[in-house]
Structure formats: C-alpha cells, structure tokens
Amino acid sequence: MRQKLLNEGAKELSYEIREIVKKADQLRKLGINIFWENIGDPIQKNAEVPAWMKEIIANLVMDNKTYSYCHSKGILATREFLADINNKREGAKVSAEDILFFNGTGDAIAKIYQYLNFTARVIGPSPAYSTHSSAEAAHAHQEPLTYKLDPNNHWYPDIDDLYKKIKYNPNVVGILIINPDNPTGMVYPLDSLKKIVQIAREFKLMLISDEIYMNITYNGARAYSLAEVIEDVPGIAIKGISKEFPWPGSRCGWMEFYNRDKDHQFHKLCSAMENAKMLEVCSTTLPQLSIPKIMGDPRYIPYREDANKKIGNRSKLIADILGSIPELKFNETYGAFYNTIIFKDGVLKNGQTLPIENPEAKQLVEHWTKDENMNKDKRFVYYLLASTGICVVPISSFCSELQGFRVTLLEENEEVLRSVFTRLRNAIIEYIHSSPMITGEKELKLAKI
Numbered sequence: 001m002r003q004k005l006l007n008e009g010a011k012e013l014s015y016e017i018r019e020i021v022k023k024a025d026q027l028r029k030l031g032i033n034i035f036w037e038n039i040g041d042p043i044q045k046n047a048e049v050p051a052w053m054k055e056i057i058a059n060l061v062m063d064n065k066t067y068s069y070c071h072s073k074g075i076l077a078t079r080e081f082l083a084d085i086n087n088k089r090e091g092a093k094v095s096a097e098d099i100l101f102f103n104g105t106g107d108a109i110a111k112i113y114q115y116l117n118f119t120a121r122v123i124g125p126s127p128a129y130s131t132h133s134s135a136e137a138a139h140a141h142q143e144p145l146t147y148k149l150d151p152n153n154h155w156y157p158d159i160d161d162l163y164k165k166i167k168y169n170p171n172v173v174g175i176l177i178i179n180p181d182n183p184t185g186m187v188y189p190l191d192s193l194k195k196i197v198q199i200a201r202e203f204k205l206m207l208i209s210d211e212i213y214m215n216i217t218y219n220g221a222r223a224y225s226l227a228e229v230i231e232d233v234p235g236i237a238i239k240g241i242s243k244e245f246p247w248p249g250s251r252c253g254w255m256e257f258y259n260r261d262k263d264h265q266f267h268k269l270c271s272a273m274e275n276a277k278m279l280e281v282c283s284t285t286l287p288q289l290s291i292p293k294i295m296g297d298p299r300y301i302p303y304r305e306d307a308n309k310k311i312g313n314r315s316k317l318i319a320d321i322l323g324s325i326p327e328l329k330f331n332e333t334y335g336a337f338y339n340t341i342i343f344k345d346g347v348l349k350n351g352q353t354l355p356i357e358n359p360e361a362k363q364l365v366e367h368w369t370k371d372e373n374m375n376k377d378k379r380f381v382y383y384l385l386a387s388t389g390i391c392v393v394p395i396s397s398f399c400s401e402l403q404g405f406r407v408t409l410l411e412e413n414e415e416v417l418r419s420v421f422t423r424l425r426n427a428i429i430e431y432i433h434s435s436p437m438i439t440g441e442k443e444l445k446l447a448k449i
C-alpha cells in the first residue's frame with residue numbers, strides 16, 4: 001500500500017469476550033464439550049421468546065409496510081410511545097424529537113465516539129465493557145480512561161477516584177455510567193448517581209448512561225434511570241431491546257437526549273449523530289414497529305417480572321455455590337445477568353494448573369500459557385476451559401488491574417446451572433491449591449534441600 005491504511009486508534013479495538021470463543025472453538029474441535037458461560041445472549045442460553053411476542057412480530061412480518069425504510073430518526077409513533085414512558089416518571093422529559101434510533105446499542109455507542117472531538121475523553125467504569133472502552137479509546141488514540149468500581153464495596157463506583165481523575169484531566173468531557181452494569185451486575189445506588197450528576201455539573205460535563213439492562217433488576221433492587229437524576233445536566237441514555245425482549249438479533253436500540261437546550265456543544269453532538277443517521281438512511285424498521293405493540297401489551301410487565309425473578313434465583317444459587325470460597329472476593333448481583341468474581345491478591349500464581357485429560361488440549365493450553373508474563377487470570381481461564389469445558393472471560397480483559405473472571409447468569413436449566421457452577425467451584429479450589437511453584441520458588445526450594 002502507498003500509505004498506512006489504519007489509524008492509530010484501531011489497535012485499541014479488541015473484544016476479548018469474543019476472543020475467548022476462538023480458543024473454546026479450538027478445544028471443541030478436539031472433542032471437549034464447552035459450557036458457554038461467557039456470552040450475554042439469552043437466546044443462545046435457551047431463553048424462549050414468549051409465543052405472544054412472536055405472534056406480534058409474525059403479524060408485522062405479514063404486513064407489506066414493514067418492509068420499507070422508516071424515518072431516519074426512527075418511527076414517529078414508536079418514538080412518541082417511548083417518550084411517553086419516560087415522561088410518566090419524575091425527572092427530565094423528552095419529546096419524540098429527542099429520540100434517535102440505531103441498529104442496536106452497539107451502533108449507538110460507536111456513533112457517539114465517532115463524532116466526538118478526538119481530544120475529548122469520556123471516563124467510564126472499570127472493569128469496563130469493551131464496546132464502550134474500546135470505541136472510546138480508538139477515537140482518542142489513547143488507552144481507555146476509567147474510574148474504579150470497588151469490589152470491596154459491592155462494586156459501587158469509587159466517587160473519589162472519579163472526582164480526582166476528572167479534576168486533573170481537563171480533556172474529560174463526559175462520564176459513562178452502565179446501569180445496571182456489565183460485567184459486575186451492580187446497580188448504581190441513588191446516592192452515587194446524585195454525586196456523579198453533581199460532578200458533571202461542577203466540571204460542565206455530559207453524562208452518558210447505558211441503560212440496556214435498566215428493566216433487568218431483581219432480589220429487591222431498583223435501578224434509577226439517568227432521566228430521574230440528571231436535573232439540568234446534558235446527557236444521553238442508551239436503551240435497547242436485545243436483552244429485555246430478548247431480541248439481540250433485531251439490532252435495535254435508541255438514544256434519548258436530555259437537556260439538549262442547555263448546552264450548545266452538546267446540542268451540536270446530538271445533531272451530528274442525527275445527520276449521520278440521515279446519511280445512512282435509517283435503522284431497522286421491523287423491531288421498531290414491534291416496540292409499542294410488545295411493551296404496550298398487558299402481558300409485558302408480568303413477563304419481565306417473571307424473567308427477572310428467575311435471574312434473581314440464579315444469582316442467589318451462584319452466590320450459594322461460589323460465595324464462601326475464602327480466596328475470592330464475591331459480590332452478589334442485583335441487575336443485568338453477569339457476575340465478576342475476583343481472586344484476592346497473591347492467590348493466582350504461575351505454575352498453578354488443572355488436570356487436562358485430552359493430551360492435545362493439554363499441549364495447546366501449555367502453549368497458550370507459556371508466556372510467564374501473561375495475565376494470571378487469563379492463564380486460569382485457559383486451564384479452566386481445557387479441564388472442564390467451562391468458558392468464562394478473564395477480568396483483566398475488561399481494562400482492569402484486578403484478577404478474576406466474568407460469568408453469565410443465563411443458564412435456564414437449573415440442573416445444568418448447579419452442575420456447571422459446582423464444577424467451577426471445585427476447579428477454582430483445585431487450581432489455587434495446585435503447585436504454586438514458579439521457577440524462582442523451585443530453585444529456592446531445591447537450594448534448601
């Protein structure tokens with residue numbers, strides 16, 4: 001090529017949640033049965049979309065109008081319906097004009113960072129959900145900028161850390177909230193949200209709140225939407241149906257703009273995204289048509305309550321199985337369908353292993369883990385995968401210095417769930433108590449003999 005093709009930011013685009021799938025596929029080809037505890041797709045974990053929802057969608061499929069383009073911002077009646085849902089609650093109000101549809105929230109996230117000035121940074125939570133952190137980092141040609149979620153305090157945001165990082169970095173223009181959170185399953189407490197709004201006001205920042213899991217809370221928790229707390233600060237909520245219906249293949253999500261009239265720069269960013277959508281023509285029509293019909297159906301809220309209760313039960317069951325291992329930091333979850341489990345400092349060491357029956361798989365894992373400097377949680381995850389077939393994601397891949405892994409709470413079959421998590425528990429215990437000798441320790445021991 002006459003010129004370099006890629007821009008510097010492209011190296012920030014990595015998606016370990018999918019990378020681990022490549023490793024699992026290699027092992028699957030060697031005959032290992034994989035338990036996919038890594039991907040947040042309820043359908044892949046056998047969630048059944050209710051028959052009444054399928055009927056609504058089937059009827060739309062039979063209607064010729066479904067096959068056309070729609071308004072570039074999204075179908076007006078759907079935007080009016082969603083504005084109405086928001087406006088029934090206390091807090092910032094929106095009109096249909098403040099709503100913009102995308103092909104999934106993933107598309108919405110990419111658009112925000114695409115049009116942001118490249119010196120302008122958005123600080124997000126760590127452990128970080130890579131669709132946000134990678135896109136933000138790629139836009140800035142820098143590593144992601146993060147504030148800590150604290151595993152010693154229910155994974156709540158560390159507000160002091162956030163405050164300091166904003167105060168001493170004038171490039172920060174926005175704060176990202178993922179509420180409820182992926183990958184920790186934490187629901188932001190109201191008090192933390194109010195403090196975050198206060199910080200945004202003090203430093204003249206915008207707020208971005210990914211609310212794709214907003215209606216997936218359980219075991220007594222309630223998530224507060226950005227609109228309920230934002231007051232006069234400019235902000236964007238990102239919402240979608242991938243997890244809620246669940247219909248991840250619909251590729252349908254939207255943004256709600258709050259207080260667009262309060263800041264000219266913010267208004268210009270919202271307009272740029274609207275113009276970009278216009279150039280693209282529009283987002284997917286069929287799922288947009290289904291939203292008022294499905295969400296407005298009297299069966300929708302009871303359906304969600306029941307689905308949330310089931311996730312809550314799984315959360316408790318996982319807490320019963322993994323919550324008492326002394327070498328782990330375990331936090332019960334209250335929203336979304338993930339949990340991030342951390343190994344206490346010093347627990348993971350090079351040299352720890354799990355028995356792997358299949359000789360080819362053993363060879364492969366030894367090859368993957370031969371670099372002594374690789375992250376120790378990644379090493380654990382590879383051994384776990386080859387030894388038990390359980391596929392989880394290392395937490396060091398979520399822009400975090402912590403060592404741990406993310407599991408999903410999606411397994412519908414309770415017997416399978418119990419059996420997989422019991423095997424996971426046994427594997428954790430076996431791994432951390434297996435030979436911890438690294439080269440230096442071995443030499444020291446031999447010298448003593």
Ligand SMILES: Cc1ncc(COP(=O)(O)O)c(C=O)c1O
Pocket residue numbers: 040103104105106107129131178182210212240241242248251252253
């Ligand atoms: C926090 C969060 N935001 C956005 C997405 C992407 O969702 P969509 O299917 O709407 O692109 C996910 C998917 O896992 C997610 O966990």
